[in-house]
């Protein structure tokens with residue numbers, strides 16, 4: 241199996257602060273791989289090392305079969321990067337942003353122009369081609385940033401929080417675009433702190449916290465291994481708590497109580513038989529959010 | 543267009559207000575070594591204002607490009623490296639200044655008359671003078687995370703060098719001690735060379751000497767600025 245990214249004991253320190261603490265990664269060609277973790281987990285630092293922009297403090301890192309420290313230029317020429325901040329040129333038009341970027345990859349103006357048409361089509365921005373970037377909505381800017389990352393027809397695309405800050409509709413549109421990329425066989429490495437994004441897009445993922453990988457696998461295997469099939473979310477009247485010996489795990493959060501049970505309905509009945517009447521209840525499938533909670537005792541997004 | 547406008551309107555304005563004002567105070571025109579004061583101050587302002595602009599190009603504008611805007615951060619995600627970005631900034635600055643200096647030259651030649659083909663080299667000298675100032679300041683500013691010290695650099699180094707590098711008055715008429723200091727900086731050499739070129743008196747030896755000083759400052763600054771660019775763009 242060919243690996244697009246292979247990291248061993250990869251670390252990044254800023255002074256005394258350890259941002260990435262000896263992580264191992266194996267990302268296969270063609271798959272979509274996610275780094276899921278809360279703010280400060282070390283996702284961006286990892287992405288910057290993989291994009292060969294930031295040198296690792298220690299450990300080994302191979303990207304597209306080349307050593308990241310010796311072959312940065314060659315690696316970057318085959319990489320597409322969507323940074324956490326768009327970093328578009330707001331004074332240029334949509335099309336000009338693509339053209340200028342293509343020039344960095346040594347493309348001729350005419351090749352760059354042809355490619356720009358295709359990419360604008362892909363990003364559904366054809367009608368905004370001449371608009372100045374500062375007039376675009378957040379979702380459009382994000383799509384333009386993705387289009388820009390594709391000017392060199394990269395084998396590997398890195399996306400750092402591709403949908404953070406976007407409304408649900410803009411997110412869905414963006415996910416569609418990423419799904420199409422995946423269909424085309426482009427390897428994707430993305431970071432997110434949205435568990436639904438990781439579930440939707442990723443074939444495999446690692447959960448990061450405090451610079452370390454605390455779990456890895458496919459979304460379904462992680463959920464199966466770390467948590468129950470279903471979760472009951474309860475809102476309880478003031479002062480009421482659930483304790484005692486119960487046949488399922490109970491997690492008490494600030495504003496709700498979670499019951500981890502394979503049969504949510506049975507768990508809810510069990511609680512009611514104890515004489516507790518929740519003011520609200522919801523039975524749902526468990527998610528990666530629950531995996532993170534189970535592993536760290538904290539929520540991904542507060 | 544705005545580059546061309548600010549490129550020659552500023553110097554022209556400076557020359558009119560400051561230059562001729564000071565010129566009327568020069569009591570010994572023979573000390574200038576030129577036909578008249580315009581022949582002295584015109585080339586002085588041409589190269590001197592390029593030096594001034596080069597200084598500013600490496601202060602707030604550079605910090606903005608390195609830290610606040612996305613263009614350079616984006617460039618290092620392509621096959622370009624942080625060193626390419628640094629080199630690109632200096633080359634771009636040189637081209638811009640040379641271009642705007644041509645506009646200034648046209649105005650100057652209208653005032654002083656045609657003075658031979660060598661005059662056409664003066665804008666390039668101005669461009670180099672600008673970058674000989676920009677490059678070492680860039681070595682400093684690229685290593686800064688904020689602009690706290692920039693007003694001091696601007697007022698205590700860049701502007702005084704513009705005024706005292708022989709722009710308006712001959713350096714040799716200053717006290718030896720001050721003249722010695724001024725001659726260590728690139729501005730003086732750029733101004734002298736531009737002045738020689740526009741007064742039909744540029745000799746090969748001294749010209750190459752001035753050019754060498756400019757290049758030493760450019761290359762020296764470039765070498766030192768790499769660390770700042772590396773830190774700002776690839777940490």
Ligand SMILES: Nc1ncnc2c1ncn2[C@@H]1O[C@H](COP(=O)(O)OP(=O)(O)O)[C@@H](O)[C@H]1O
Pocket residue numbers: 254257258259277278279280281282283284285286777
């Ligand atoms: N250039 C830097 N200098 C110092 N600390 C940094 C730098 N970049 C990131 N960090 C710190 O490293 C930690 C991880 O940051 P980051 O990789 O951006 O996490 P994430 O993307 O998961 O939010 C954070 O605590 C952040 O403050």
Ligand SMILES: [Mg+2]
Pocket residue numbers: 283284285324400401
């Ligand atoms: Mg981040």
